[in-house]
Amino acid sequence: MKAIDTREARLRLDTYIEELARRPHPVRIVRKGGCWHQRCAAAGLKLVTFGGQRTYLTHYVTTLGRTIYVPDDFDTWSPTRAWQILRHELVHVAQFERYGWGLMILLYGVLPLPLGLSWFRARFEMEAYAETLRAVAESEGMDVARSIELREEIVRRFTGPDYAWMWPFPGMVRRWIAEALARIEREGVAVKAEPSA
Structure with missing residues (x-):
């Protein structure tokens, strides 16, 4: 998935970050590398996934409550990708607001199983990836949102x-x-116009 980044994409990202900070309950964006609990989480995930998850600190964005933890190089990411990911993460912020910390951690991390068949985690992520697909459609067009590459990346995750x-x-x-x-097509989401020939 490749986005064409423009000044417009940078402005959209900067505006979105400002909106997150101005919410009635502001959303903070924090670098993972400076957080001891994120470093501990990375070590724990590497252990329980038998080394399968090695890039938690460097490639993944994590939301806890109203704080979105991003890799240290987040500012160098393409503005379109960063905006799409923050849209995904704001869904998780809303989930924390809806269920509260205790229930969210229990459902997301433990029930019914922490590994292999995590129904609640899958449901929470399906809701967030629906927003990812919507953001991709809006910023890159429905063809990219429908692409085999994006679909298989989500399936792999x-x-x-x-x-x-x-x-x-x-x-x-x-x-x-x-x-x-x-559903996105039925809702008539304002998608990026395809370039004319």
Whole structure:
């Protein structure tokens, strides 16, 4: 998935970050490297995934409550990608606000199983990835949102060590993605105009 970044994309990202900070309950963006608990989480995830999750600190964004923890090089990411990811993460902020810390941690991290069949984690991530697909459609067009590359990247994350094999049924994930894309099209999401020939 490749985004064409422009001044407009940078402005959109900067505006979005400012909006997050101005919410009634502000959302903070914090670098992971400076947080002891994020370094501990990285070590723990590497252990429980038998080394499968090695890039938690350097490639993944994590939301806890109203704080979004980003890799230390987040400022160098393409503005379009960063904006799409923050849209995804704001869904997790809303989930924390809806369920509270205790229930969210219990459902996301433990029930019914912490590895291999994590129904609640999968449901929370499906909600957030629906927003990812919407953000991709808005910024890069429906063709990119429908692309095999994006679909298979999401499937890999659901069924692989990134999220501790949370949902080992790739066919179900693909069906869910197709349903999410159909919903985006039905809702008439303002998608990026395709370039004219």
